[in-house]
Amino acid sequence: MGSSREARRFEVFGTVQGVGFRPFVQRLASGLGLDGWVRNSDGHVVIDTAGPPQSLRRFAAALRAQAPPLSVVRRIRSSAEVLEPPAPGSGFTVRASTAAGERPTPREIPPDTATCDACLTELFDPRDRRYRYPFINCTDCGPRATVITGLPYDRPRTTMRSFPLCPACAAEYRDPYDRRFHAEPLACPACGPLLSWLANGRSATGPAALRAAEELIAGGGIVAVKGLGGYQLVCDARQTRTVLLLRRRKHRPHKPFAVMVTDLAAACRVSRPTRAERRLLASPARPVVLVADGPSGGPVAAAVHPGTGRIGLFLPTTGLHHLLLRDLGRPLVVTSGNLCDEPIATADADAREHLAGVADGFLAHDRPIAARYDDSVTQAVRGRVLTIRRARGYAPAPLPLPVPARTAVVAAGAQSKHTVTVAVGGRAVTGPHTGDLSDARTMEAFERCYADLVALTGVTARVAAHDLHPGYLSTRWAAEHFPSERRIPVQHHHAHIAACAAEHRLRGPFLGIAYDGLGFGDDGTLWGGEVLVADYTGYRRVGRFATAPLPGGEAAVRHPARMALGCLYGLEPLGVPPPSPELARQFTDRLDPREAATVRTMVGRRLNCPRASSAGRLFDTAAALLGLAVGEISYEGQAAAALEYAAGTARGEALPWRLIRADGLWVYDPAPTLTALLDRLGGGTPVPLLAASFHTTIAEATAALAERAVAAGAPRTVCLAGGCFVNRRLLTDVRRLLRAQGLRVLVGGAVPVGDGGISYGQAAVAAARMKGR
Template structure:
């Protein structure tokens, strides 16, 4: 419905001499942008209209002269709503016409270039006040929202972002809510999820068998269950969580047993920042991230002696913490224990559960009760996770609160889909000067995850309004078949180009910084298929989106069992020991089948060569006596880091160890010999870990300096899952800057495999543009 025209100060209709057509692109729908424009135009006594269009917000504004309208344009940029993100403003002078005041018009029909959908936003301060105000009509209503907060992406099924295109379309607005929705001066004007207890979603409490629990206040009863140590499944904004009293060790252990999650850290939700100070250290940067509208999980250092159960994050010096970001969370935490485990309700990296019926079927053996609601979730979206490293907040998982905000690119080009990786999978569509990185999908090792992956690929095309000209995927032999999963059935297939895993890591970091020159890339992660058929993972590359040179790498060692070694650090340690000593010393592997392992290593059966930095961390953690089997990805490395500190320590022996096909190898034999010697002498794990971290840093700084001398390049990009390690990352950045290097580090794109889809897409675009010889490795 169009807002009534406003007739100016004298209430007359006039023809004014200057009129502009303004097209605003960016995140400008669902964030109160049109009412902001309406109020600004009224205040300045201008005439015209504003409306949502498929590619943004269109404004026609008319005034006495161009100077007056230029003032309007300046204020449009300077005073835009905090939740909006203007990327482009196109202005065209058009013929003036007779108009009456300023109006908000209905949205136009979808077209070929949809606008950005806003992400899901944490409850704002105004809605929070109303939520706890007994005189307000939305007092204790768990779905309160306005144009500054609430669900967006997870309820949107199509564009433009209007109520009929969301899962709120089945909830008919009551008279009071409709009045707010239609009033341009109300902060709920066109707030698509707007509702109240009379017309909006409702919630209920059911037991593990799906039987309703008849109580006056389901929230209060759920809080009482949590106080009693019970496990409650809670339907949130992007899916279900499993909640339990985080201060109750027995309850936390019970959740671990029922979920089959022996040691992987749990995230917790804390009532407020004041209570948080009892348990964790929190810097200004960390608090700003926690209290931001995105409200991510932030990895904070635990306070010693705070009384937290060790079972929350075993062997980890950090705890993943978030503040309540939805009104439902706020109400629950107001009555329940102030610190709750709030972990995604899924199994073995499957997608987070969103459907009430599926939750009851699949979580009935875990949860004692279910707090559910009837607002459908269109697309699952896990909590985002980040950490402050090297002076700023950096995302390790980009999901709720950030998706689907586009990332700006340095240049435009064809539409390309990056297919991501097998682990921590995401998808990325590049369109024009923007990249749309999907929410976290998870590990693609089961049919539910693959199905979810296909759905997100389709949804990404719908939201961006483009069909890719090419799909860029990992060059692992198994990934071409997996990439076909993105193309659906009944659609014309598009060409697929394979991209080397670590090249994608490098370009992901460069693309995030809009850096188009060649750079030195230090890429440290678990594993990726190399162009020579071996497993890479500790690499120094020199290149850009057009291609790369593999300048240096950790010396490859045999990895007994291949991928199996990723979950059994003792196997990785066996490979490194055999490489270093030519045998498996019995005193290092007592209790393991070391004789059979030695036979495998001597015959090279199922022992691929690997330069993996992740497996090197695993081996050292094993030798230091910390971890022999991983119950989750990266456990050994996390426990080694947690036992270590930066301090003033000497590195172990390191240096170059010859070269092959132009690749300079960084020696690992002297390092392993020193680590084993220290372990045999009974040196503390923390000392071994600290010296090892220093050694890795010095090794790659040495390689980067040599690459800089040869290439003349002084810019170094850091990427790969090992750079989730804040100790290593901080040390590496400081050391590189100390020798005069300019360092590029991920911030809004994960450094782990959750970010490589961006690199793949940008490389795929370069391939289309140039068909460069430097990319011919992809066609072997």
């Protein structure tokens, strides 16, 4: 071969399958006059090409700089070892995919993305052959993770394999200059999936099915709609009666529903999104975004999001959603297709069985769902994105492991807001949110999610990381499937802060502040208000909240008044008495006397009253004392959300608080705080001002705990984690006070700050411990 021509092989690693990467390579190489071919190989892309050296250099630079918008190029390996050098003038082609076998890092599966602008234009263009076709997509948008059944990513390894392409679609699929070139979910009305309708024994297909569903929704009915990653329950968000009916049927009395609106203009009519929130709403992931609600009496019924002050909004994710929103011309409740705490239905028969008592009709289609993906939930705090639930649009994009896992590991997660993670090498892949592990159905969802991750990432775990809590179903699962020598127990709050640290690629030790409801401590007690000095291999506890009893255990979580009684009658004695009986009477007189007496007896005799150092339970207590959480709550964080909502924009001065040294730890004693709270409430201080003051107090006490730890030699990088930091006000105040001390403050962005990030933190800890063995 002369000096005027060279041959090179490029191997591109990252999210490069299912995102239009091969068509991009074909167009790029052809434009530069190069010969050769590109193919998918296992989880990456292999390119053999030949041509002038200058053209090859331009090609190599453009592979990363001009890559398609949905791709993520992590690494490019280049070599001169080309077994079949392309012949001059042979052109550049896309070749069939090959499987390369096991890899040292997980294969990357592209997440689903929302309908792009080009497809949206075609969807509503009467002259286009895909006019009003619900399953419209191209290489820049559409289903990915929810249709993939195997890698390399080609149509035969998707749920589209049973839909042969018509001549027109086949021509687009083969045309390198068409944006549907090798778009694997490619379809049209002539060859693709078809809508179906079933209600009261009546059925319809195609456009008639859509019209029937829209008529039912407009008339105040509830429709189960087959979405990308599972069924969704849809109704008119303006009709209070319908929303309340959905709550009753779904067994979801208080937890807010998500609302889908047509576009950003419609979002601004029902809420007050910031610039960051508007960007998030319109992003390709199309997550649910928690946004400040609009004026009362607006176009969304108050029953959609009672007592929160924020509304979960998102824009249409598929052609079907666009059609529903455009045709009906109103905001729609679009919530998970399940009964409360169950996994969302994905199979048609399963949906008809489990949602028969909820939905008045079923709008389905004949494309199977390969994997269960609920909607992601996010919020923007001071311009920064925080993920609350990581699912459709984000999962299963890989996450970094600062310490590479030398052996493949599965991290089984916790109990609430469950996720599972597989990891090997320097990457971890966290599956989508599967709900709370509470019964056989949610365990089945967990096991299916894990099996899907193994099949698609190529990671076969030899080690399991799990929570310390022996009663968690995830812990039991790890014990059933892995012998003790191949299990790595990880303390709950260590996993929380390790997840934050790993996302930010921290290497050295860090200070961690983990505030949540409950987690099993390494001393056998329940933790939840923790300050830890840690690295990935271990930690030491340097601060905590005072402990209080949980009368009735789980019952105290569901009844904040019980938690408040626990604090009034059994707060850890640290030198300052709890509120006096006279002050406490302001609260206890509002309760059933028999229940109050029973709880007092339980606390006094220590009957079924496990103690916990929980920040989350202290927020519940404050909400109950202020009358904001009356009776039983129906979802985790409900009382704390009511407290945050009550505080509004009020600027309350801190209530009295104190730190005390106990057993070598700095301990926040809330006794003075609770006494002042009741005293000022009795003196007529408005509840919003007291709610704001409570937030300020916790933030100041947190800053003081961090200050004491740093003074004793703790690192000056602080990781904030745990479900309490979903509270925007708490997060903002704590971050501001810590930064004022000159500390570097980190919080999870891509990784959920709550228990949805636990499995990723467990994987990071397990990887580091395996290296140290």
